[in-house]
Amino acid sequence: MQIYNRHQIAEVVKLDCAALEAVEAGFAALGRAEVEMPPILSMNIAESNGEVDVKTAHIHGWPRFAIKISPGFFDNPSLGLPSLNGLMLLFSAKTGLVDAVLFDEGYLTDIRTALAGAIAAKHLSRTNSQRVAVIGAGVQAELQVAALRLVRDIREVHVYSRDPSKAQAYATRMQDQYALNVKVHDNAASACAQADIVVTTTPAREPVLNWSDLPKGVHVTAMGSDNPHKNELHPTILASADVLVVDRISQSRALGELHHAPALQREVLELGSLISNQQSVRNSDQQITVCDLTGTGVQDTAIANYAARLLEDA
């Protein structure tokens, strides 16, 4: 059994095309119904403003499956600790023995989450998309844009955050790290006005985007909502979008954007089916496409297998 720390993992797993292919292969297997993926185990530790989620999936025929444990303790910053944390365990799918423990402290979750956004944009956004609007200014606001550059020629970034100082810090960071020019906006509608792709990356409990904020032809990825209280998109967006995709219908209904639109009656596609069927669902530059990502165990098993292969070869 091998044990790896965050530093070792981050040395080999990067936000690059190889990692994107690994995660995309996981989604494709899900689309082909070749994945066991039980519902997420979730527990609150109210006395510490904490929660812990456990996700897993097994892709038929793959040598290993991951179990990921993600604690989120939201008073940690007052103790000088990050809120999010966690690790992935890789088990042999033949014997159930532990093969590797990846003490990634949430690094691989950040990566696979950003890559899912890029995969959604690869299959849904206009191929000539260059302008991104980001709502939120945290880690995913950065990584989602970085990942989008793997699939689209991103030239402009527009950001809106409730906290203007965070938006400004984000702009500086993106300039320094990626030489990307970021324009800070004082509302979401303004940030989205010229965008080809919009990504929402917030823990919002009320919609941060309305249908009227969206220009024709845009693709929207909502990656913030991962529990029943969170909600980034006004239900009208789900109802009115030309194409509506989610990572997993059952999860989106339980803890994603679909949870806030229980009466919605329309076609909802799963990202994995799109990939496995090589289905091109955008058929005009005017269509508005929307993808809700809640985060799935199959992404964890895909990125953990990928990471372990690289670590073993390192």
Add this chain to the structure above:
Amino acid sequence: MQIYNRHQIAEVVKLDCAALEAVEAGFAALGRAEVEMPPILSMNIAESNGEVDVKTAHIHGWPRFAIKISPGFFDNPSLGLPSLNGLMLLFSAKTGLVDAVLFDEGYLTDIRTALAGAIAAKHLSRTNSQRVAVIGAGVQAELQVAALRLVRDIREVHVYSRDPSKAQAYATRMQDQYALNVKVHDNAASACAQADIVVTTTPAREPVLNWSDLPKGVHVTAMGSDNPHKNELHPTILASADVLVVDRISQSRALGELHHAPALQREVLELGSLISNQQSVRNSDQQITVCDLTGTGVQDTAIANYAARLLEDA
């Protein structure tokens, strides 16, 4: 963060009264509704005849919670490996950081499962119980009897197993290890005829005990069933017992004995409530009491906290 292996853990955690008190405290907290305990996460890996369960619980106010991962891969013996395996991770309930990893390979599960049987017998069996009948001849057939000796003055053991050679090996083992004289029976009814306590420890998919097998005054603990396909007790036993107790009603309904008696209409008590209310439910030597144990996350958090304290002091 500390990492401990099975050998280190087995050096300090024994089947003794201190361990029993630790697990009993977990059940009592459950009885007082002071425990978060989400449903078990369960996944099948059909291609390898495998499965994996994840259990967790947090006891309000306790410094750490455990997440236990239990793989069962039932073709492993043909590879020279044990079927059951696993580990427990202990997290700080204040920060969510990993405090300790207990690579116990299922050892702590064996211990806390045996202790739950002893706790059930402590609260339900006649105090003068001396004769135990065991159905099944595996690890729990041994440990359940060993644990019962912590709460009752066990003098006689009767065993029945479908495989007579296993029953004979069991008798030899119990004689060698515990100086207990074991009588081997060729059917369950004969094994139970003189018993004060009956323990079923099988993976049976059809009842191994009928109501007519049970003498007056007996206490029965059924600890084998932990998935919807397993079933040890004929539903008549559940319906006719004077007192019916389970570790967790929701779990017993989903994957224990209650699952096979969906029409049952009667009072069902939880073991934790019995303990926390100091409720004496047996009020005659003639009553037949039954307890179904499916195995709960609170036992895991209780034994893992206990183990970690001993390991840190060792």
